[in-house]
Amino acid sequence: MPVFYGTKVASPLMLGTAQYPSPAVLAESFRRSGAGVATVSVRREAGGERAGQAFWRLIAGLGVRVLPNTAGCHSAREAVTTAQMARELFETDWIKLEVIGNADTLQPDPFGLVEAARILVAEGFKVFPYMTEDLVLADRLLAAGCEVLMPWGAPIGTGLGLLNPYGLRSLRAHFPDVPMVIDAGLGLPSQAAAAMEMGFDAVLLNTAVAKAGDPAAMAEGFAKALEAGRLARGADPMPPRDMAAPSTPVIGKAFL
Amino acid sequence: MKITVNGETRETASETLGALLLELGHGDARVATAVNEAFVPAAARNGLRLAAGDRVEIVTPRQGG
Numbered sequence: 470m471p472v473f474y475g476t477k478v479a480s481p482l483m484l485g486t487a488q489y490p491s492p493a494v495l496a497e498s499f500r501r502s503g504a505g506v507a508t509v510s511v512r513r514e515a516g517g518e519r520a521g522q523a524f525w526r527l528i529a530g531l532g533v534r535v536l537p538n539t540a541g542c543h544s545a546r547e548a549v550t551t552a553q554m555a556r557e558l559f560e561t562d563w564i565k566l567e568v569i570g571n572a573d574t575l576q577p578d579p580f581g582l583v584e585a586a587r588i589l590v591a592e593g594f595k596v597f598p599y600m601t602e603d604l605v606l607a608d609r610l611l612a613a614g615c616e617v618l619m620p621w622g623a624p625i626g627t628g629l630g631l632l633n634p635y636g637l638r639s640l641r642a643h644f645p646d647v648p649m650v651i652d653a654g655l656g657l658p659s660q661a662a663a664a665m666e667m668g669f670d671a672v673l674l675n676t677a678v679a680k681a682g683d684p685a686a687m688a689e690g691f692a693k694a695l696e697a698g699r700l701a702r703g704a705d706p707m708p709p710r711d712m713a714a715p716s717t718p719v720i721g722k723a724f725l
Numbered sequence: 726m727k728i729t730v731n732g733e734t735r736e737t738a739s740e741t742l743g744a745l746l747l748e749l750g751h752g753d754a755r756v757a758t759a760v761n762e763a764f765v766p767a768a769a770r771n772g773l774r775l776a777a778g779d780r781v782e783i784v785t786p787r788q789g790g
Contacts, residue, residue, distance in 0.1 A: 485790030486789060486790070487788040487789055487790045488790075489788075509789045510787045510788060510790075511757060511785065511787060512784055512785065512787035513731040513782070513785075514751075514756070514785045520785075521754070521755065521785020521787055522754055522755060522786075524785075524788060525755055525785075525786040537789070538789045538790070540789055540790065550762055553757075553759075554757035554758070554764055554782075555757070557757045557764075557767060558755060558756070558757045558784070559786065625790070
């Protein structure tokens with residue numbers, strides 16, 4: 470199982486908590502997924518509805534580790550303040566750091582990301598940066614003190630899968646000992662299996678499960694795919710080849 | 726005095742952030758706060774004096790991905 474900042478988590482699946490049809494479906498999806506980490510957020514309370522307090526009780530009942538995010542922040546300063554509020558609310562120094570640079574693609578702002586990561590690491594946060602698969606950005610984030618990297622598979626909420634396998638493989642190969650999570654863009658369990666086969670340690674997803682017709686079944690599907698991918702990675706897969714090679718022995722074939 | 730709370734302008738008689746939270750019914754709730762874009766820890770709320778024009782953010786745990 471993956472280890473992040475010295476903490477072993479129960480599963481390579483990190484599951485978001487947004488967009489489910491109901492709290493009951495959310496809870497059932499977590500149960501069937503076996504996810505070890507739940508991503509959460511901080512938001513303004515609307516009116517006097519106290520929805521935040523009810524959500525807190527729901528999350529506390531899941532029995533999983535929480536990873537608060539800074540979703541929607543567009544500057545390092547905004548992300549730092551949001552992280553500080555999240556640390557107090559959720560009583561954890563883990564933070565999924567999002568600094569968005571483009572409103573259409575929700576692509577991370579690499580400059581703001583490094584700036585915020587440096588500040589947060591100095592303040593004792595354990596930073597999980599949502600990043601592009603850029604190798605140089607990875608280098609800068611590691612230098613800033615991040616011990617985990619979270620490259621995107623595709624833009625958030627698209628379900629497009631692993632858009633740049635070359636870049637992701639390159640990232641994995643350059644930093645073999647850094648825990649890495651594919652964060653965002655996955656739509657199907659097969660894409661999560663591919664990420665694990667590439668050597669990634671975990672995946673973080675939300676929409677693919679929450680917006681499925683049967684979220685709990687999809688959550689279980691992802692869990693099984695992750696296990697398949699992890700086993701395949703550890704089993705040293707055969708190299709692909711261009712020419713056919715018979716798997717049945719030629720020797721002893723009847724001469725007809 | 727006039728302040729802004731979660732993006733909405735409002736009148737308050739509360740002199741501190743702690744008093745404002747009580748006034749708004751957040752006394753026993755799990756919330757986090759920032760004033761003028763700077764985080765204010767729970768332990769510092771009663772000592773933080775509000776001034777006219779302050780921008781107060783009060784947030785709670787919510788769903789996220």
